[in-house]
Amino acid sequence: MxxxxxxxxxxxxxxxxxxxxxxxxxxxxxxxxxxxxxxxxxxxxxxxxxxxxxxxxxxxxxxxxxxxxxxxxxxxxxxxxxxxxxxxxxxxxxxxxxxxxxxxxxxxxxxxxxxxxxxxxxxxxxxxxxxxxxxxxxxxxxxxxxxxxxxxxxxxxxxxxxxxxxxxxxxxxxxxxxxxxxxxxxxxxxxxxxxxxxxxxxxxxxxxxxxxxGVDLETFTPGPRAAALDRIGLPRDAELLLFVGRVQRLKAPDVLIRAAAELLERDPSLRSRLVVGIVGGLSGGGKREPQLLTDLARSLGVADVVRMEPPQNRQRLADYYRAATATVVPSYSESFGLVAVESQACGTPVLAARVGGLSTAVSAGVSGVLVDGHDPRHYAAELHRMIAEPAWRARLAEAAPRHAATLGWxxxxxxxxxxxxxxxxxxxxxxxxxx
The missing domain is CATH 3.40.50.2000 (Glycogen Phosphorylase B;)
Incomplete structure (x- = not known):
């Protein structure tokens, strides 16, 4: 030959x-x-x-x-x-x-x-x-x-x-x-x-x-939030703050839990409705510290609002996105940020760190919000605004699928x-x- x-x-x-x-x-x-x-x-x-x-x-x-x-x-x-x-x-x-x-x-x-x-x-x-x-x-x-x-x-x-x-x-x-x-x-x-x-x-x-x-624009589509909440087993008045991804320090799910604690300190009346959803499996260094997030939630007094879920198939994951008030992507480094685009395709605004590809994945001020740094107080302030100002959140949610549509496979x-x-x-x- x-x-x-x-x-x-x-x-x-x-x-x-x-x-x-x-x-x-x-x-x-x-x-x-x-x-x-x-x-x-x-x-x-x-x-x-x-x-x-x-x-x-x-x-x-x-x-x-x-x-x-x-x-x-x-x-x-x-x-x-x-x-x-x-x-x-x-x-x-x-x-x-x-x-x-x-x-x-x-x-x-x-x-x-x-x-x-x-x-x-x-x-x-x-x-x-x-x-x-x-x-x-x-x-x-x-x-x-x-x-x-x-x-x-x-x-x-x-x-x-x-x-x-x-x-x-x-x-x-x-x-x-x-x-x-x-x-x-x-x-x-x-x-x-x-x-x-x-x-x-x-x-x-x-x-x-x-x-x-790109993003799968056939699977990740907008849909009624109330029905999605029903399908994932949450009450219709729930304010779901969602993290999706591998559970490791790089992805910073702890920032969301700390932000939830700050949010409840700012507005204790939210406790009966607030749900922090962490959807994903342990990865990398996270496997060496499997109790890190649960121990953190307990120490901050928010264990009752944190819901740890395993990775979901795409159809089920789309329901989590649709049910969420916001998807939070507080990573320290992201080459793109596919989760952010999937969430927007489902009509849910994103709160993300201004790092790497997330500045492309999220249209700042249009389909979501970008935060400089990883201070939980800054995340809490933006999340509180999304909950307290539903008209503003609705404008972000309306624009989110349009932005995601520019990023099809x-x-x-x-x-x-x-x-x-x-x-x-x-x-x-x-x-x-x-x-």
Missing amino acids: AGPVPMGEQTTAPSIPSRVATVSLHTSPLDQPGTGDAGGLNVYVVEVARRMAERNVAVDVFTRATSPDLPPVVELAPGVNVRHVPAGPYGHLDKNTLADHLCPFIFGMLRAEAQGEPGHYDLVHGHYWLSGKAGVVAARRWGVPMVQSMHTMARVKNAALAAGDAPEPEARVRGEDQLVRQADRLIANTDDEARQLTGFYGARNEQISTIPP SRTVDELLDLYRDALTPRELGLAACR
Whole structure:
């Protein structure tokens, strides 16, 4: 079998790829978002892959096998296969140890490609730095472009650590430095992330394309709040302050609980109606301190209003959004903030930290409110206004779906396909000066 054709010597290329190798090493698209390491990245991979397949671009998603019982290949949707690659011990492994198992994962990718015809994959798209490290090797072996979405970056996270949170390891920082130099194209979720890629990692401007993620506008839609409250088991006069996401210090659910305590101190009459909903599973450092939020709520005297819920499927999650007075996203770092967009799509305004991609996900003063910093008193003041001024909240709620509608997945896939086409366009060999 002939070796790979160097990218500079390609003479033809399809207008769009016929088959893409998507790499999501550390978390499977089959996992429930909000549990373990599964979150917005998982949603992104699934939604993009489905819509790519609908446009006749087949997608194979490579992920690490976590159990010997998993079949080698699972069809996620017509044209989308999830390939489970054994790499290291089965079971959950800490992300910081997965770099030690990159070699068997890469070998698994190469074996899968070797079973097809030459040129089986036209392009590799990596998600998160570990996936990128594996994807670069495969892309170079196959002679195809390597496109990388970082989703989060170590230097960015380390610059905005929550109190008590551990910094990202130096091995990840070095790995991301190498990946930025090796990837053919980098995808930033927002202009802010593009600036971080250049400022923190020295990425070249011409290497970066800014393509916002989307939201499922068919599942996340507005609906009657009273009926949604009924369906999730809350009284119709409840004021639900909602947090959705992985329970870890980075996402700052403690800020919402502290804000609720401030809110009740400001207006004790709210206690009979106030509900703080924390919807999500323990993740990262949160697994080492599983009682952190319940102990905090107890110490602040608000345990009676805090309701801890496991991750929900998308239909049920949409009801939580519709039922909420506000969705609160107080993260210390967010590459985009998919939860904020889902909430707005359901007609519920968002109160979020002014960090990272949340400045794009939320239209400040129109579909929600952005807060500088993480002082619970500032969050409490805005939440009190949403409750005490229903006409103002209603204006935010009315505008929220319109803002979310500008961020549908169809737009994301349109722009990704344009990027793929450009990455596949043969480059000039630069030989004119030699003639």
